[in-house]
Structures are given as structure tokens and as C-alpha cells.
Amino acid sequence: MTSMKKHNINNSLNLYKKAEKIIPGKTQLISRRSSQFAHGINPIYAKESKGGYFIDVDDNKYLDWMNAVSAIILGHSHDYVDNAVKEQIDKGSIHTVNSALELELADLLIEQIPSAEMVRYTKGGGDSCALAVRIARGTTGRDKILFSGYHGWHDWYQSANYLVNPEDGEFPFAGIEPIGVPKALAGTAIPFIYEDIENLKSLIDEHGEDVAAIMLEPMRSEFPREGYLEEVKDLAHKNGSLLIFDEVSCGWRMSVGGAQKKIGVTPDITAFAKAMSNGYPMGAVVGSYESMEPADRMFVSSSYWSDNIGLSASKATIEYLLSNNSEKWFEDYGNTLKKKVTEVMDSSSVNVKISGIPSGPIIQFISEESSEIPLMKTLFVQEMAKQGVHMSTVFHPTMSHTEEDIDITVRAIDNSLLTIEKAQKSNFEDYLEAPILNEPFRRLVK
Numbered sequence: 265m266t267s268m269k270k271h272n273i274n275n276s277l278n279l280y281k282k283a284e285k286i287i288p289g290k291t292q293l294i295s296r297r298s299s300q301f302a303h304g305i306n307p308i309y310a311k312e313s314k315g316g317y318f319i320d321v322d323d324n325k326y327l328d329w330m331n332a333v334s335a336i337i338l339g340h341s342h343d344y345v346d347n348a349v350k351e352q353i354d355k356g357s358i359h360t361v362n363s364a365l366e367l368e369l370a371d372l373l374i375e376q377i378p379s380a381e382m383v384r385y386t387k388g389g390g391d392s393c394a395l396a397v398r399i400a401r402g403t404t405g406r407d408k409i410l411f412s413g414y415h416g417w418h419d420w421y422q423s424a425n426y427l428v429n430p431e432d433g434e435f436p437f438a439g440i441e442p443i444g445v446p447k448a449l450a451g452t453a454i455p456f457i458y459e460d461i462e463n464l465k466s467l468i469d470e471h472g473e474d475v476a477a478i479m480l481e482p483m484r485s486e487f488p489r490e491g492y493l494e495e496v497k498d499l500a501h502k503n504g505s506l507l508i509f510d511e512v513s514c515g516w517r518m519s520v521g522g523a524q525k526k527i528g529v530t531p532d533i534t535a536f537a538k539a540m541s542n543g544y545p546m547g548a549v550v551g552s553y554e555s556m557e558p559a560d561r562m563f564v565s566s567s568y569w570s571d572n573i574g575l576s577a578s579k580a581t582i583e584y585l586l587s588n589n590s591e592k593w594f595e596d597y598g599n600t601l602k603k604k605v606t607e608v609m610d611s612s613s614v615n616v617k618i619s620g621i622p623s624g625p626i627i628q629f630i631s632e633e634s635s636e637i638p639l640m641k642t643l644f645v646q647e648m649a650k651q652g653v654h655m656s657t658v659f660h661p662t663m664s665h666t667e668e669d670i671d672i673t674v675r676a677i678d679n680s681l682l683t684i685e686k687a688q689k690s691n692f693e694d695y696l697e698a699p700i701l702n703e704p705f706r707r708l709v710k
């Protein structure tokens with residue numbers, strides 16, 4: 265057994281027990297369920313977050329690499345954004361009539377995002393995806409969506425689960441059925457395999473003029489192969505369909521203009537959310553005049569889409585990112601992180617590597633026995649938490665993270681790999697203090 269002091273999260277566990285009784289599903293976001301981490305070790309409830317750290321309800325302090333599943337990009341409670349929001353609150357969190365901020369943010373988005381000529385707002389990622397799909401269907405007068413990636417909780421998307429066996433289904437979350445999603449929607453959203461252009465071609469041949477849009481996360485942790493997104497765009501347009509990018513997760517860190525700016529392929533419509541407002545609810549759907557303008561005649565309307573909090577937070581976040589050359593910052597920081605982590609991994613006998621783009625590096629455990637990988641991952645997440653580092657196997661750095669945070673992480677990884685090494689030589693059961701963590705939902709995109 266490890267010699268480290270027993271990590272106490274009793275208050276978290278008590279709250280979680282209470283949640284079991286009064287909150288179906290226990291959390292609002294599946295990625296915040298305790299089963300996604302080392303249950304009993306990783307914190308479940310926090311009381312304060314600042315910069316790259318948070319304090320849980322048991323007064324443990326953690327270095328945070330999750331950062332609200334990437335929604336925090338500048339750091340928790342970031343002064344520049346929070347001051348802009350506080351100033352705005354004093355002037356009104358939402359007006360009765362419209363706010364000019366709506367146009368100021370739209371100007372900023374149009375300036376930065378290559379495909380943006382018109383802008384609509386939402387309050388979150390799934391919301392943005394649902395709106396993008398509504399607009400694409402309305403603009404083309406067609407119903408079907410071919411997609412690749414994770415696009416949220418809404419009916420249009422979850423109906424794709426009817427196309428697979430929920431128990432061993434490849435998509436999107438084995439074990440979760442589309443309960444409550446109208447069966448009439450089955451076959452209206454169809455997944456395709458990322459980077460498999462033949463698979464996409466055959467779906468287009470099959471569904472032809474019914475296809476409103478091809479929608480995909482253009483990338484996640486790796487760049488797509490050269491020319492892939494151009495081919496997808498070409499296929500979409502030859503078929504009279506629109507191309508939608510879901511940049512809810514890949515936008516902002518890599519570039520304020522999104523992955524599309526970095527890769528050089530412009531879609532017709534793009535869904536954004538998460539990091540665009542550093543932790544305040546906000547989302548946007550942007551696109552070309554031709555694809556967005558018909559929304560003028562569609563019923564797309566909601567009270568809080570243009571509240572002043574989200575607008576001012578997003579405007580301040582983008583201003584800060586731009587004036588601090590965020591694109592280069594994330595590139596340099598991620599490269600340093602990857603280099604130092606690689607060094608410590610190379611000195612370990614555990615088969616593990618760090619890969620992915622600098623703004624979102626991922627740790628991959630490798631084993632000849634596939635059943636050993638979840639054990640390695642769980643033990644890793646558990647041991648990191650015990651040393652005060654809260655993470656899965658993905659890093660979501662923020663601009664508040666420092667070189668010292670990298671060094672703390674590297675030391676913790678070194679220790680965690682030593683424990684995994686010992687477990688591999690004897691028995692994982694002797695070292696695991698948590699059940700094997702659940703796989704996050706499958707996103708189809710690397």
C-alpha cells in the first residue's frame with residue numbers, strides 16, 4: 265500500500281449521498297460524476313476556485329487540469345473578466361430592451377473567426393449545436409444530419425443512439441439509452457467515422473438530397489490528416505449540404521479564431537461555447553450570410569441568450585486572450601508541459617506517453633492486455649488526486665497556470681508511475697482504493 269497520508273473527502277461523499285436522493289443522475293454534467301474519477305479519492309464538490317487551483321468542501325487544495333472541462337481558459341475567478349462582469353452587473357445584468365454589447369461581441373467574433381459574417385447567441389455547447397442544426401435544416405429545407413463528434417444532450421443528436429445497440433454501442437456512451445428521445449427521430453442524425461472519407465461518401469450516396477448538413481468536430485487532440493476537412497467540405501457542397509463545425513471544445517485555446525483559423529478550412533456554420541466566456545454561460549453560432557440569414561424567418565428565440573453577463577464575460581475573455589497573445593502562450597506552455605512530462609515518462613518502466621496538440625495534451629497508457637489500461641488510468645487519477653492534482657488523462661491548461669505547476673505535476677506523475685509500476689509487478693487490487701473509473705462518452709473524433 266502507498267505510504268501517503270489518507271486523503272479525506274468525507275464532506276464531498278456525504279453531499280454526493282444526499283444528491284443520490286434528490287438529484288436524478290446526481291450531477292448536472294455527466295463529466296462531473298464521481299464515477300468519471302477515482303471515487304472516494306477525487307473531490308466531488310468544491311467551494312472556491314482561483315487561478316489554476318480549487319479548494320474542495322473538505323478544505324483540500326488541488327492543482328486543476330480539468331478547468332470545468334475546458335470552459336475555464338484564463339484561470340478561475342479571473343480578475344479581468346470578473347471585473348468586467350461586476351461593472352456590468354452594476355449597470356444591469358439584463359435590460360428590458362436589447363444591449364449594444366450584443367453587437368460589440370458580434371463585431372469581435374466576425375473580426376476573429378474566418379467563417380463568421382453573422383452571429384446568434386446561446387448559453388451553452390449543446391444549445392449552440394442544436395441551434396446550428398436548426399438553422400442548417402431551415403436554410404436547406406432538408407432534415408438529415410451526418411455527424412462525427414459529441415454534440416450535446418438534445419433530441420436531434422441523442423436520437424442517433426437508436427441506430428446502435430446501447431450496451432455495446434460505439435456511440436456515444438455505452439450503457440446509456442436514448443430514453444425520452446422521440447423514436448420518430450431515429451435515422452435523422454447519422455454518425456460517420458472521422459477521417460474515413462469512403463464512409464462519408466457512402467452515407468451521402470445513401471441519403472443524398474435529404475442531408476441538410478455534415479457536422480463534425482474538426483479536431484480534438486490531433487490535427488486532422490492533410491486535406492481531410494477540404495474533402496468533407498467539397499462533399500457537402502457538391503451535395504447541396506452545409507458544413508457545420510462544432511468548435512465548442514476545440515475553439516479558443518488553439519486560436520481565438522478557432523481551429524478553422526489554424527487549419528485554414530472555413531465551414532458554413534460554427535457552434536461555439538465553453539471557453540469563450542471563461543466560466544460564464546455563453547455560446548454562439550456564427551456563419552456565412554447565406555447560411556445564417558434565413559434564421560431571420562425561423563423561430564429561434566430565448567430570454568437569456570443575450571443577457572449582459574455572458575456578453576460582457578465573453579467580450580472581456582476574448583480581449584484578454586488577444587492582448588496576451590494567447591495562441592503563442594498555449595503553444596509554448598503546452599510544449600514545455602509535454603517536454604517535461606515526456607522526460608519523466610521516459611524514465612519510467614510503465615508504458616505511457618503524452619501526445620496531442622500543445623493546448624490539449626493527452627496521456628495514453630499502453631498495455632498488451634487491454635483490460636489493464638482502465639486499471640492503470642484509475643490508479644493514475646487516484647494517485648494524482650492524493651498528491652493534490654485533479655485531472656483525468658487530458659490537460660486543459662489555463663493562462664493562470666505556471667511553470668511551477670508543471671513541475672508539481674511532473675513530480676506527482678513520477679510518483680504515480682512508481683505506484684503503477686509496483687501494481688504491475690504485484691497486483692492492482694493492492695493499490696486501487698477506488699472502483700475502476702467509467703469511460704467518458706465516445707466522441708468519434710481523435
Ligand SMILES: Cc1ncc(COP(=O)(O)O)c(C=O)c1O
Pocket residue numbers: 333388389390391393413414415416417481510511512513514537538
Ligand atoms: C464538441 C462539443 N460539443 C458540444 C458539447 C456540449 O456542450 P455543453 O455541455 O455546454 O452543452 C461539448 C461538451 O463537452 C463538446 O465538447
